[in-house]
Amino acid sequence: xxxxxxxxxxxxxxxxxxxxxxxxxxxxxxxxxxxxxxxxxxxxxxxxxxxxxxxxxxxxxxxxxxxxxxxxxxxxxxxxxxxxxxxxxxxxxxxxxxxxxxxxxxxxxxxxxxxxxxxxxxxxxxxxxxxxxxxxxxxxxxxxxxxxxxxxxxxxxxxxxxxxxxxxxxxxxxxxxxxxxxxxxxxxxxxxxxxxxxxxxxxxxxxxxxxxxxxxxxxxxxxxxxxxxxxxxxxxxxxxxxxxxxxxxxxxxxxxxxxxxxxxxxxxxxxxxxxxxxxxxxxxxxxxxxxx
Amino acid sequence: xxxxxxxxxxxxxxxxxxxxxxxxxxxxxxxxxxxxxxxxxxxxxxxxxxxxxxxxxxxxxxxxxxxxxxxxxxxxxxxxxxxxxxxxxxxxxxxxxxxxxxxxxxxxxxxxxxxxxxxxxxxxxxxxxxxxxxxxxxxxxxxxxxxxxxxxxxxxxxxxxxxxxxxxxxxxxxxxxxxxxxxxxxxxxxxxxxxxxxxxxxxxxxxxxxxxxxxxxxxxxxxxxxxxxxxxxxxxxxxxxxxxxxxxxxxxxxxxxxxxxxxxxxxxxxxxxx
Numbered sequence: 001x002x003x004x005x006x007x008x009x010x011x012x013x014x015x016x017x018x019x020x021x022x023x024x025x026x027x028x029x030x031x032x033x034x035x036x037x038x039x040x041x042x043x044x045x046x047x048x049x050x051x052x053x054x055x056x057x058x059x060x061x062x063x064x065x066x067x068x069x070x071x072x073x074x075x076x077x078x079x080x081x082x083x084x085x086x087x088x089x090x091x092x093x094x095x096x097x098x099x100x101x102x103x104x105x106x107x108x109x110x111x112x113x114x115x116x117x118x119x120x121x122x123x124x125x126x127x128x129x130x131x132x133x134x135x136x137x138x139x140x141x142x143x144x145x146x147x148x149x150x151x152x153x154x155x156x157x158x159x160x161x162x163x164x165x166x167x168x169x170x171x172x173x174x175x176x177x178x179x180x181x182x183x184x185x186x187x188x189x190x191x192x193x194x195x196x197x198x199x200x201x202x203x204x205x206x207x208x209x210x211x212x213x214x215x216x217x218x219x220x221x222x223x224x225x226x227x228x229x230x231x232x233x234x235x236x237x238x239x240x241x242x243x244x245x246x247x248x249x250x251x252x253x254x255x256x257x258x259x260x261x262x263x264x265x266x267x268x269x270x271x272x273x274x275x276x277x278x279x280x281x282x283x284x285x286x287x288x289x290x291x292x
Numbered sequence: 293x294x295x296x297x298x299x300x301x302x303x304x305x306x307x308x309x310x311x312x313x314x315x316x317x318x319x320x321x322x323x324x325x326x327x328x329x330x331x332x333x334x335x336x337x338x339x340x341x342x343x344x345x346x347x348x349x350x351x352x353x354x355x356x357x358x359x360x361x362x363x364x365x366x367x368x369x370x371x372x373x374x375x376x377x378x379x380x381x382x383x384x385x386x387x388x389x390x391x392x393x394x395x396x397x398x399x400x401x402x403x404x405x406x407x408x409x410x411x412x413x414x415x416x417x418x419x420x421x422x423x424x425x426x427x428x429x430x431x432x433x434x435x436x437x438x439x440x441x442x443x444x445x446x447x448x449x450x451x452x453x454x455x456x457x458x459x460x461x462x463x464x465x466x467x468x469x470x471x472x473x474x475x476x477x478x479x480x481x482x483x484x485x486x487x488x489x490x491x492x493x494x495x496x497x498x499x500x501x502x503x504x505x506x507x508x509x510x511x512x513x514x515x516x517x518x519x520x521x522x523x524x525x526x527x528x529x530x531x532x533x534x535x536x537x538x539x540x541x542x543x544x545x546x547x548x549x550x551x552x553x554x555x556x557x558x559x560x561x562x563x564x565x566x
Contacts, residue, residue: 018431041463041464041465042433042434042435042462042463042465042466043433145307147332147333148332149332174460174461175379175380175457175460175461176332177331177332177489177531178331178489178490178531179331179332179529179531180332182531203463203464206534243465244464245464247534248533248534248535248538248556249534249538251556252535252538252556252559252560255556255557255560256560256563259560259564260564270534270537270538270541271541273538274538274541274542274545277538277542277563278542278545281547281563281566286563286566287545287546287547287566289545
């Protein structure tokens with residue numbers, strides 16, 4: 001199992017007056033090649049959890065975070081290697097852009113890996129391509145004069161250029177407009193298709209339901225729910241109880257099911273959902289297909 | 293006489309070649325609640341910033357409460373009347389406690405300390421932050437920080453507040469707290485300009501202005517937007533919420549969902565009574 005988190009507990013400012021338990025006995029696993037979503041409201045421990053996955057925060061107990069069989073707590077573990085393998089894109093990563101040109105910005109990571117200049121340039125090109133930015137058009141521009149969506153992509157490309165095996169993104173679309181959001185999600189899907197494992201932290205249910213196959217729901221530092229996205233969103237009452245919203249699609253189908261019965265409210269695709277609604281109306285004799 | 297009036301306003305940023313706003317005419321009445329939508333770089337923020345003289349038109353005139361923003365003597369009076377809340381509250385919080393943060397604005401207005409104290413009390417009460425008076429702002433949640441930013445503006449006693457995507461960094465529950473507060477302010481007669489890219493939030497307002505590539509392409513009641521078809525919305529660079537997509541498909545299948553229906557519950561109730 002590639003990334004395994006077992007019984008992980010973390011307390012901020014332990015022993016001080018503002019001490020706060022951010023993670024309480026959390027266990028998760030991330031399989032190779034999948035897209036996993038981590039959701040929960042602000043303060044549920046999402047960001048704290050993902051910062052453990054590449055050793056930015058070191059767990060106290062041995063064997064609580066294991067990446068490809070390596071315990072990141074072990075004094076012998078080469079954390080540099082782990083961080084190359086597990087790429088972490090922070091919240092608002094554009095705030096950490098600092099180079100004069102887009103090319104230098106994206107090259108910064110790989111430059112520290114001691115690889116040849118040709119290899120670096122190739123990686124920069126590839127990384128920009130993965131986020132739909134043309135190398136020749138952007139390479140000499142200042143990252144600071146780009147739009148919000150472009151900046152976000154440059155920051156993601158900076159991590160992709162490290163060729164991580166696992167790509168962890170903390171709220172990758174927060175603050176972006178809906179179209180840019182959808183484009184970035186599509187790009188992430190195609191990055192995943194090329195065999196990079198992806199973990200997405202988000203509080204946007206509509207978004208996570210579109211991309212993640214499996215979901216962990218965090219609440220007060222604990223895993224409150226986990227399973228396939230279909231299963232998680234079928235736990236209507238539990239999700240509401242946790243103060244989270246459901247995808248609109250799920251809400252409509254669920255309400256319809258409670259009135260009509262026999263509606264599959266785990267459907268997350270719009271056209272299939274519409275079909276579910278029409279079938280339900282048809283069964284009640286309220287609607288007839290023109291084609292039939 | 294409208295409270296804010298744009299006459300043939302164009303704006304170009306010095307480093308850009310294209311106009312950010314192009315020949316905009318617009319008037320906002322006192323006490324109105326107007327929302328502004330559009331994709332990134334459609335000119336929403338530029339429009340908002342022209343309203344409190346953070347930006348001055350390249351061409352045309354912006355008049356706020358009879359004051360022309362082109363006249364530099366009017367800049368401070370305009371900003372006293374029109375407050376601005378930004379996307380990220382962290383960018384506008386400067387003080388070390390909640391109370392000091394709220395005091396910062398009025399302290400610069402040359403009013404007595406009794407009056408300042410009175411304004412702070414009132415602003416904290418209105419935003420529900422009285423309990424947090426002595427808290428350092430960084431210990432507040434995202435939603436509370438945005439409420440603090442609102443309190444700081446309220447302490448200046450403006451007649452109008454411009455909200456520039458105030459909820460886009462917040463999670464759903466915090467978003468609700470902030471939008472409820474904006475609604476409340478509107479009910480007290482405050483003029484509100486609400487810039488957002490969330491179509492569901494547009495429903496808070498009475499009138500919506502749609503921007504595309506620096507032009508006003510549509511002005512209507514919010515509900516009209518929800519009854520448009522997907523293709524037209526896409527052309528306006530607006531992204532229809534899932535419910536609008538579903539309602540659109542249902543209409544294509546011959547179920548004439550009335551345009552007043554905009555929530556999941558209303559939709560299901562409508563389907564049940566068919």
